[in-house]
Amino acid sequence: MAAFLEIENLVKTFGTNTVVKGASFGFDKGEFISLLGPSGCGKTTILRMIAGFERPTSGAIRVDGKDITSLKPNQRQLGMVFQAYALFPNLTVGDNIGFGLKIAGMPADQRRARVEEMLKLIGLPGFEKRFPYEMSGGQQQRVALARAIAPKPRLLLLDEPLSALDAKIRVSLRQEIRAIQQDLGITTVFVTHDQEEALSISDRIVVMNAGNIEQLGTPHEIYNKPTSRFAATFVGQLNLLPAGIFPQGTVANASSVLALRPEMLSLAPKNGTDIALPATITDVNFLGAVVRLNVDLAGTPVHIDTFNDQSTPPSRGDQVTVHITSRDLLVLPN
Known part of the structure; x- marks a missing residue:
């Protein structure tokens, strides 16, 4: 049985610099996958290629058996949450969450119902009339998550969504993200350089270094049975x-x-x-x-x-x- 998300021999070169060097992996529907590694290892570039913001130099990306390598971002049925929230400052919380639904032509009454459903899901009922500047960083990131999942995407992409938050909020919000992901059963790719984040919420982890995949495994396997010196020293104290x-x-x-x-x-x-x-x-x-x-x-x-x-x-x-x-x-x- 084919994997729900398949990455095959993915290569990305910028000029003379190859930042992703033939990455291949596959994941099942509903898995929470973390791409883990230091800055510059290629993890965000892979995420951006899955999203359609970067075109692979070579290789293929398939979702549910369909090759999406050449599709535009808006043709991929993906939701994405960025590090810097990326909310529209001039729109209310409700309009931010419902933005993708409006673009898709969903009727106003259905849109309002879906926004209300999303606000309950992220623990912010009654916040639809507020503006982003009236909310904390953690609340804004919850809204960004709700906006990403409101259109019911088949794949959720998270690009270091917690790195701008303080430590205590990061811990609570990452658990909320994981709980929501499990409730919805949505296949999720999470990019982070934080080993604790990856170990605590992932089904499987891809450890990356200098454009290469060092190891792919469950948190237990990555921590207790590292297969390379880099994976062993990057994840946990050693x-x-x-x-x-x-x-x-x-x-x-x-x-x-x-x-x-x-x-x-x-x-x-x-x-x-x-x-x-x-x-x-x-x-x-x-x-x-x-x-x-x-x-x-x-x-x-x-x-x-x-x-x-x-x-x-x-x-x-x-x-x-x-x-x-x-x-x-x-x-x-x-």
Whole structure:
């Protein structure tokens, strides 16, 4: 069965600079997909090619089995939410939400009903007469989302829609976006450079670097089973450990680079194949629910994340024993 959204060998070149280098992936109907990577990796360019704002140098884009590569943006039945809201400042909230419906020729009474439905969906009933300048950033972005989904698009595209908001609003709004997406069952492509955002709300994630797809997988797979050194280091905190610090026989390849998430190390013995190594505490950072310990492990700086259990943490300079389970080690290309 063909994927609902198919990207095949997509290439985009600007002059001598190739920013997307043969990207291919496919997703099922109703999935929430994040394109995750640093600035300049090509994620927004892919989104803009799906939207029709950029023409691919080569490759194909298909939605529900139909090739849309050459269609104009208004022929693609897509909804898009931008980083900077892009609301019409001279129109009320109701007119902003109903703008696409009016262009499509929907009768006024049906349009009013759909706008009211959208305002309830985004938690802003009764706001239809307000203007954008009378609303907070988070409220404006909710309106932009409602405008995008009002015409019932078959695909929703979100281009870093939360990056202009403060941290607390970002967390609450991303959960609202995910809840709305799940309620509607709309296939969604979300562009972000924020790993926490991608991990918390995605069905699957495309990790990108320098125009290439580094890894495609579920949040669990991306975090726990990275397949490249870039994916491992870009998503989450990671300790890189030379194989030589471990006892002989612990690892098969002494020239490998081994990686370990900070929460996988402990100062207490662990069940399973336990490796105990002497270390020195170099710093202690209290982060609320988590206490981050920085240690020197045979000359290698290592982070250890422990839950705040209200016990007194060790002090700088303390000699400790770090416990590692061999199954938690990730072997990465050198």
